[in-house]
Amino acid sequence: MRVGIATDHGGFGLKEELVTQLRGAGHEVVDFGAHRLSEGDDYPDYVVPLAQAVVAGKVDRGVAICGSGVGASVCANKIQGIRAALIHDHFSAKQGVEDDHMNIICMGGRTVGPAVAWDLVQTFLTAEFSQAERHLRRLDKVASLEARKT
């Protein structure tokens, strides 16, 4: 799978670990940065290009990290077509794709360790959207919000 990944300084170490793990598992990784640890950097500068690449189909799915994962998820969801969520548990990593068609997983570099993060990423990448009628109906309702101003 072609996987995009992005982080600010808050998840830099975790991002580096996940890039190695992903490549080791045979995925093609597009690294949107940060490419060096810089305490003053801002997560939108990395997360927005990742989210745009997901929407454009340049990568299949995305991994967005910041210190808590909150900023990354708030930011990614501002891009039309993105369904991002901050994930801490195995169940949500799977069901978030199966039911909600999550296309970016967000995590906190300061809140999850590398082993848990790798399990969450693998679970996210192997899950598939169910295509169930009730979930398509709900996603249509979510998508219609993007056309509204408020």
Ligand code: RB5
């Ligand atoms: C940066 O210090 C931190 O605020 C950021 O990485 C992230 O946690 C924001 O949600």
